[in-house]
Amino acid sequence: MNRHNKVYRLLNLSAAGALDENEQMQVQDHVVQCDSCRDELSDWVLLADTLKKLPTPQAPSALILKMHRLLELRMACQRESRWNWAILSFLVLFSWIAAGMNWFFVQLFDIPLARWLDVSSMTVRAAYIGLTWLATALAAGLLGKHLQHKEGNL
Ligand SMILES: [Zn+2]
Incomplete structure (x- = not known):
């Protein structure tokens, strides 16, 4: 596998900040030289930023309360068992x-x-x-x- 293909597979993870320091350095070194990967990384970064800006759905408090009660009930059942x-x-x-x-x-x-x-x-x-x-x-x-x-x- 050549360097382009290897880096190309890491671009989405790089945009998400999910690479280790060594892999991130490889990506940065490559995108400076490769237009195709730089454009692809730019798209992934845009997508990652957009996703981060979306509101995080919050569970209704009644549902959280119900789940909490169910967990307590399950733990009580396990203790009783x-x-x-x-x-x-x-x-x-x-x-x-x-x-x-x-x-x-x-x-x-x-x-x-x-x-x-x-x-x-x-x-x-x-x-x-x-x-x-x-x-x-x-x-x-x-x-x-x-x-x-x-x-x-x-
Ligand atoms: Zn490339």
């Missing part, structure tokens, strides 16, 4: 520990409870498992309803 993950992790861990402990207590008390209720120990265990499932389903349903209500408000 992290918090929800922490709670969920804790609940999973807690449920595993509780399930292990429950099984231990069921093993310990199912026979006395079965004698007291006059049913088999399998009935007590089945009832325990059924109640646990029911409580879990109820908790999951309430949590889902709560989340649905929250998403409806967003």
